[in-house]
Amino acid sequence: SSPGGGAPKAGGTLVLGENGQEPPCLDPHGNASSDGPVATVPVADSLVWFDADGTIEPWLADSWNVSDDGLTYTFKLRHGVKFHDGAVWNAEALKLNFEHMKDPATKSPLAAAYIAPYEDSKVVDEYTLEVRLSSPYKPFLDILSQGYLGMISPKQIKEAPQTICEHPIGSGPFIFDKWTKGQSITYHRNPDYNWGPKGAKHTGPAYLDKLEIRFLAEDATRYNALASGEVDAIDFTPPQNVEDVKANPELGFLSAIRPGHPMSFWLNTSRPPFDDVKVRQALLAAVDRESIIKGVSFGQYDVAQGFVTSSTPGYAAALEGSIAYDPAKAGGLLDEAGWTGRDKDGIRTKDGKRLVAYFPIAANFPAQRMQIAVQTQAAARKIGLDIQLQTPPEQELTDRSNKGDYDMSSGLWATNTADVLWIQYSSENITTDKRRGQNVARLRDAQLDDLLERARQGENPAKLYNQAQARLLELAPAIPFYDDPRPVAYQKKVRDLTFTPAYPSPYFYDTWLEQ
Amino acid sequence: MKRPGPGLWLAVAVLAVLVLAAVAPHLLSAQDPLAVDSAQTLRPPSAAHPLGTDENGRDVLARIVYGTRTSLLLGFGAIAIALVFGGLLGLAAGLGNRVVENVIMRLSDIGLAFPELLLALVVITVAGGGTANAVLAIGVANIPGYARLVRAQTLAVRRSSYVEAAHALGLPGRRVILRHVLPNAVKPVLVLATIGVGTALVAGSALSFLGLGTPPPEPEWGSMLSTARNFISRAWWYGVFPGAAITLTVISVTVVGRALRLRSEGRTSW
């Protein structure tokens, strides 16, 4: 949050320039885009608040109780909370929200999967709800603190669920005004608001009269809109402009590393050539991640040290530095793996087969990732591995990724728990006909499965996640590149702009404008 | 006939360089267009890199030179497809009976009414990304337009006295079409085609802008330009030079095309 003295003043409109990932639907439960929470959190409060240090604080729930078997959660809810349409926040409302997330008709792309173990719930009294899970699920509370699982008016869920996408009604500090698709979303202050999260700096209504989120997809446009004063703050400050921002006395800068899985290139471990751990390790050692990341981020990003980001609870700081750039070792590993031949282009061969890896990428592949891909490709070439970038059409890409028809794939997964490792690497999460999973590396390792499952069930997660990270370094199912930051830049007159740590995105409850 | 002016010679020279770049790029640039250097990203023009480097530390000059083949393929290939198929359809519509004409014209109406971008997306959806498909996409999207133009021309030429004179001479119909109708109907369309090479190149870069063009790391002017826009505030050279390559190509093609056309009509060139 911004430094400087003075008492907060109410009033004014803040305009935030967002990147172009405009959610197709503003129902928090109905979207999965990275701009989802920033747009829905002003409207919809969450059940609990996640603090930057990983502790869970009360918000719309005053307190909670977890049964010993980890299957029953009993929530005591806050009194006196009202939704923007006048509906009352109570146990029934929470139950309806859970059911709304699970309801296939909501077509939830994310929330439903996050609460997959949710079985049903029972209204104990007006403000007490007992939730039953089908299996122990330690990260349940962490997940509930994310904006994707914000609370929507029970009245709207019951009476007009089809309107939630267009016009979400929640209990948040801002009331939704208008969504000009492709352009902006506007909100105004909720004067009755008096139930801010524990982590907030103040109580009562928000300071800002109005809030506008403007979608500015082009990096250059977004940065210049800030520099020229057209907007008050921008999200996802382009790394090439961060230095300018920092050098500009009129601008402030705020950044947080997103918890979860770092931006990585996953290697498909279920088929050659990356079914051989030596080949994976070789590639990992062949890529000079340090210099690549420094170049593409103009020195702004931290190189990932493992398979969760440094801000994720359970991050194994002790393992830092385990991945080293060592092309010589890479060559040796490939020799060991039997890729000893060379063709005329210098690509390694084994039994007459070339060492090729196919890397299909999407049309809207971010420019930076493209840079990393190209430089990785160049590094791999040096050790005799031919990475072929392909641009199949979007739909074919989905088909191929569902079928496992690729050797490399890229991405990150932001979530505020080390359970992200279960999401990404548990053999249960390999996509099949029946189930879509996030185990893009298609890793199947009994030891890892066991560690992650046990951590999930609540048994000493700190230690288990540590072991899992160590195990992953051996398995090398991905090249982790950088810990994805959420860099926000703003005019100095914007004060107390903060993040929701659960899914770092700008949070405006405490924010005020110095005139 | 007037002697060709310096502009024409310049244009011919540019085209010659382009052809050389397409056929033997290594003669024009000693650098490897794919050689990544993470330590040398976005460097301004210097002795080592006359036109600077790109975001991956690659030599911009080498990428422009090596990108010539793909870029020219995109420009000329797409227009060739549009001209050949548009020309044939237009000719068929202009010469055929009412049924043929109506079928072709309504189909081309559908083609024109169908958003060009969607058409391109369709080709790419069906056939996948890549240069060849971008050529196909842009070419196909341009077919109906050329078909319409050629048909209009064919109708006019068909009614002209010299075609009638050719018939009156007792020439076989096929020969009249081939020798008289086709060349005269296509001639004015060529004006558009020379500039069309440029618009096709541009369309290719628009596809790159939408992520549907030539896949990396292959160099291609349009996709260079598209990537360069992200760095315009830091690296003007990255966008300006590929842009200049496109413009220079278009101007040269137009100038030479115009001179050839005027000469074939027996008029002097500028």
Place this chain on the structure above:
Amino acid sequence: MIRFIAWRLLAGAGVLWGAATLTFLVLHFTPGDPAEAVVGGEGAAPTPEVLAQITAEYGLDRPWYEQYAGHLWRIVRGDFGTSYRLHTPVTQAIGEQAWATMELALAAAVTGLVLAVAVALATAGRRRWIRGLAAGAELLVASTPAFWLGIVLLTVFSFGLRLLPATGSHGLASLVLPALALALPIAGVLGHVLREALEEVLDEPFIVSARSRGLADTTVRVRHALRHALLPLVTMSGYWVGALLGGAVITETLFTRQGIGRLLVAAVNAKDLPVVLGVVLLSALVYVLVNLVVDLLYRVVDPRLKEAA
């Protein structure tokens, strides 16, 4: 005349039907499961129940001809359906975006035409260096991608001089740069064709004849030559209408304007058939109407055609 218009409208309906059919076939038979697309994207993790729900709700499991007939029948009845992706009625989804695109396309069309005509009129048949300069400028803008032109315009007028807003679609000021970015390449092509045509016309004996009556040069150009030179532009209507609508996508993205171009791209990527059908039908309708108007104009410009019909 009435018969002509009626016939053209009938043919137009055929064009709409053809475009709709093509759209359906393309979206249906290209790879990819729409259900996946609807909830797809990086960061999404739909559950099997959600996918099943989408498949059932949108009838994606029915044979293709049934789906085709279903969509067609729906549209014939005037019901454009609900967007798979946005969960809102298609009419609303398009309605929100259509005006912005129309506004942009109209502004660009007018700007482009006026520029092309003005430059061509001013330079056709002049000294060689003037013509060369104009031709060079035309080719420069015609061969500059709209997004690059847009970036340059933005850098100069918005970021540099801070004269005009960079983003949004409110008001006239925010229309200037996008309209220019869209209009300039089109003006380049049209101007080029127009000037070549003008130069041909200016050589005609009837121009000499008009001059011999003591008319001012401008009068000769505007009153006599321009009309003839406009004919090729009219023939090219298909090109520039397409260029306007196609170019709109790029311009909309760059300037963060609303518009059906971006809506279409997003819808195609998500296999959002109802929206794609809606946009295609709208743009086909615009094309049909513009073409009709253009053909009527053609008859005004070239009265020789009147009796031919």
Place this chain on the structure above:
Amino acid sequence: MVKPMVTVENLRVAFGAAEVVRGISFEIARGECLALVGESGSGKSVTARTLVGLTGGGARIAAGELAFDGQDLTALRERGWRKVRGGRIGFVLQDALVSLDPLRPVGKEIAEVLATHTGLTGAARRARVAELLASVGVPEPELRAGQLPHELSGGLRQRALIAAAIAADPELVIADEPTTALDVTVQAQVLDLLAELKSRDRSLLVISHDLAVVARLADRVAVMKDGVIVEQGPTGRVLGAPEHDYTKQLLRAIPAEHTKGTRLSATAPAPPRRPPGEVVVRAQGIGKSFGGRIAVQDVSFTLRAAETVGIVGESGSGKTTTARIALGLSAPDTGSVEVHGQSWAGLDRAARRRLRRDIQTVYQDTLAAFDPRYTVAKVLAEALSVAGVPRRSRRERSVELLELVGLSPEHLSRRPLQLSGGQRQRVAIARALAPEPAVIVCDEPVSALDVSVQAQVLDLLEDVQRETGVAYLFISHDLGVVHHACDRVLVMKDGRVVEEGPVEEVFRTPAHPYTRELVAAIPRLTAV
């Protein structure tokens, strides 16, 4: 002495390196008519255009003096020219068929002059336009004023152009070949009109290749050749007692009744005539209408080998239409045409094509009749290929053909636009001769030729006929030419043949009133 209206002294005009007008001088007094005559391409039109400052792009002009009514024309800027053009000098361009804006009603073109140079407004202007059109002999002037050029016949267009030129009642009227598209009756009317201008003290500069017209209108004549004036003087003197050889040659070359059977050009004597042979073309009751308007009705004729049949008649009377039907290029609504006893209607495509080789044509509009991209060599080679001449001997044969029509091998590489009108017409004749057909349909084959070249061509046609026995269907508005060249003649009016017979008979004792009118209107040089 009164100041002359126009003074030209030592005028030189060059295009690029070629000087096309090489130092000519003349004067035109008030109320006087000067005629410029001479060879095609000798610089007549260029001289005329220079007087209104419209010589053309890239022209370099030098003159000792170039003055109009005492005003130095060389000093005029654009603004100054505007006052002179149209207002004080009316100009009728040579290319009447294409000198009107095809997209504007002709009335507007005339009104434009009035708007620019007179104070007339709205209704007054419209009334004046109608008056002007009537004065140049346009029937139904109000209706015509609203029509587009293509709705008017060539003659009407030429008259509209004249009306525009005289609209502002200019002091000088320059008329470049003002009567080429007119049949003799209308021509007479136009000449009367121009004569009337003269009587009102207006000056005239008339350019014509028709010496009869010149004789009737001009006070003085200047004869041009190769960019210089070779002879100049009072009309009677120049035409009656020419001094320069070229003038004498011109006068000799005029075809007319008294030249029949004689050589017009100074070439070797012709082979003996053949008697007419079997019938090669037989037209029976042919009729054709366009959109309800009858163009041709119940026309019948026969054409025998080695015979020339002429068709005369006013513009729009159906001459070209008849020819096209005879050629099988357009199908008659009624009746039939047989060539060599075979009816066009009864033949399939291949048979028609074979038959076409036997019946060739020379088009009225020679510029349009050639593929603009083709060189003369290609044009002729194509025609020879139809005749089955083997590829290797085509060039040789082409040269022969060109020499036959008075052109040289250097013209082989030219394209239609690079030829003068007269040269094009001769190439067209060469093309028609190439397949050695039995019949040639000639539609105005000599209209663009100055009399000396015209003479050569007419002689050539006759020679070929005597040698090969080819038959001609010969369309012309120049009755002198018809009289000279034809054995029999059809007189057409409003799509019907009103009179038919041996040419001597028809012209000497015309039976039909229209024919009588025609013959009476023939301008005769002897009338001077």
